[in-house]
Amino acid sequence: MLKKMTITTKIMIAMLIGLLVGSLINAFAGDVAFIQTYLVNGLFHVIGKAFVNALKMLVVPLVTFSLICGVCGIGDVNTLGRVGIKAFLLYLLTTAMAITLALTLAILVSPGQGFEQAAGTQSFSPKPAPPLTDVFINIVPSNPINAFAEGNMLQIIFFVILFGIAMLMAGEPGKQLAEGAEKLNEVMMKVVTLVMDFAPYGVFFLMAKTFSEQGIGLILPMIGYFSVVIACLLIHAFVTFPLLITFFAKLNPVTFIQKMRPAQIFAFSTASSNATIPVTLQVVEKRMGVNNATASFTVPLGATINMDGTAIMQGVATVFIANVYGIDLGLTDYITVVGMSILASIGTAGVPGVGLIMLAMVFNQVGLPVEGIGLILGVDRILDMVRTAVNVTGDATVSCIVARGENEIDEAIFNDPDAGTITDVELPHKQTA
Numbered sequence: 001m002l003k004k005m006t007i008t009t010k011i012m013i014a015m016l017i018g019l020l021v022g023s024l025i026n027a028f029a030g031d032v033a034f035i036q037t038y039l040v041n042g043l044f045h046v047i048g049k050a051f052v053n054a055l056k057m058l059v060v061p062l063v064t065f066s067l068i069c070g071v072c073g074i075g076d077v078n079t080l081g082r083v084g085i086k087a088f089l090l091y092l093l094t095t096a097m098a099i100t101l102a103l104t105l106a107i108l109v110s111p112g113q114g115f116e117q118a119a120g121t122q123s124f125s126p127k128p129a130p131p132l133t134d135v136f137i138n139i140v141p142s143n144p145i146n147a148f149a150e151g152n153m154l155q156i157i158f159f160v161i162l163f164g165i166a167m168l169m170a171g172e173p174g175k176q177l178a179e180g181a182e183k184l185n186e187v188m189m190k191v192v193t194l195v196m197d198f199a200p201y202g203v204f205f206l207m208a209k210t211f212s213e214q215g216i217g218l219i220l221p222m223i224g225y226f227s228v229v230i231a232c233l234l235i236h237a238f239v240t241f242p243l244l245i246t247f248f249a250k251l252n253p254v255t256f257i258q259k260m261r262p263a264q265i266f267a268f269s270t271a272s273s274n275a276t277i278p279v280t281l282q283v284v285e286k287r288m289g290v291n292n293a294t295a296s297f298t299v300p301l302g303a304t305i306n307m308d309g310t311a312i313m314q315g316v317a318t319v320f321i322a323n324v325y326g327i328d329l330g331l332t333d334y335i336t337v338v339g340m341s342i343l344a345s346i347g348t349a350g351v352p353g354v355g356l357i358m359l360a361m362v363f364n365q366v367g368l369p370v371e372g373i374g375l376i377l378g379v380d381r382i383l384d385m386v387r388t389a390v391n392v393t394g395d396a397t398v399s400c401i402v403a404r405g406e407n408e409i410d411e412a413i414f415n416d417p418d419a420g421t422i423t424d425v426e427l428p429h430k431q432t433a
Contacts, residue, residue, distance in 0.1 A: 014200035018207025025212040044209035051202025055275035065185040066296040071164030073293030098308035102315025111224035112323030286420030289413030302395030309387025321372035
């Protein structure tokens with residue numbers, strides 16, 4: 001019976017059991033030293049962290065080989081440029097829509113009015129955000145080897161695309177390298193499969209640790225802020241994206257949401273867009289029918305620069321902190337928040353918690369006290385999980401829209417409810433001729 005379950009069902013069951021176990025520990029054993037030391041900070045922490053590290057281990061080689069295959073699969077530099085520009089502008093557009101939605105709803109609901117600042121306050125010392133000029137300069141790696149070693153995704157994507165274009169221009173030597181990349185990609189898929197077989201167990205330990213530390217009760221003092229962020233995230237995921245899918249990709253939005261479930265569940269449990277790349281690629285290509293040449297380009301790019309969920313958090317948090325401290329923000333300030341959130345998404349890596357650093361940059365820009373971030377730290381981990389699910393939904397949305405524009409989507413696969421449904425996650429790859 002267990003073997004017949006899809007990986008999605010296994011992960012969902014593990015996630016729910018982990019949430020239950022963690023919440024029970026938080027409620028009844030929060031002060032038991034043995035459980036906290038050997039279970040929460042021992043077993044849960046070690047295995048959960050090791051699983052996340054294993055996922056991150058896959059990202060750089062996976063993106064490298066997949067992107068090379070994608071660039072070579074497109075086969076034309078002009079087409080590649082067109083696909084890249086479309087994807088980039090669409091990601092910026094969805095981020096602008098997300099932050100505008102967040103500010104609008106937050107201004108209407110006005111969370112933070114009459115909030116007791118003592119409740120759940122934590123200290124927060126933000127890391128200095130890099131100047132915007134440095135963000136653009138640093139897209140070009142001065143040392144590609146160092147970029148690969150540090151996992152700097154923007155620099156890796158830039159270098160790999162440049163290398164792929166050079167392969168196209170090199171003729172026969174480039175074709176031979178492309179064939180080698182195909183073989184390496186296939187081997188890499190087997191590594192992905194090995195790691196993903198452990199996914200339900202890793203998800204259980206991640207969820208158990210998160211909720212044993214956070215607990216459901218922590219949400220209560222922050223219910224206004226929490227509710228507005230969740231409402232914005234749900235509206236963006238289940239209204240904005242389906243509308244874009246309907247009008248620009250000309251696809252059934254209900255089918256799209258149904259097929260996104262595996263990637264959304266996995267993104268929720270890991271809170272990392274990068275760690276979810278293998279699953280997002282599998283869903284976009286095998287479940288939705290997007291051609292590999294397009295998917296292998298748009299999905300890694302989206303995991304790096306598409307931060308709609310983070311933009312929503314920044315918008316609501318700005319209004320919330322302004323209300324808590326009694327600071328009036330004008331139209332110019334809100335426009336600044338929109339612009340900063342869009343630009344910040346370009347330099348934001350798809351890893352847990354980085355949104356708080358970008359939020360500090362936005363606060364500084366509009367004159368809000370950065371220490372106010374300490375108020376939202378308690379519930380940010382839970383919100384980060386939902387934000388990541390929204391982010392990967394945006395990655396898939398843009399991939400489908402771009403694929404439709406390039407006539408690179410197979411509607412028969414998209415409309416087939418059983419397409420790509422497998423018991424184990426397998427990373428899709430371009431088939432060699």
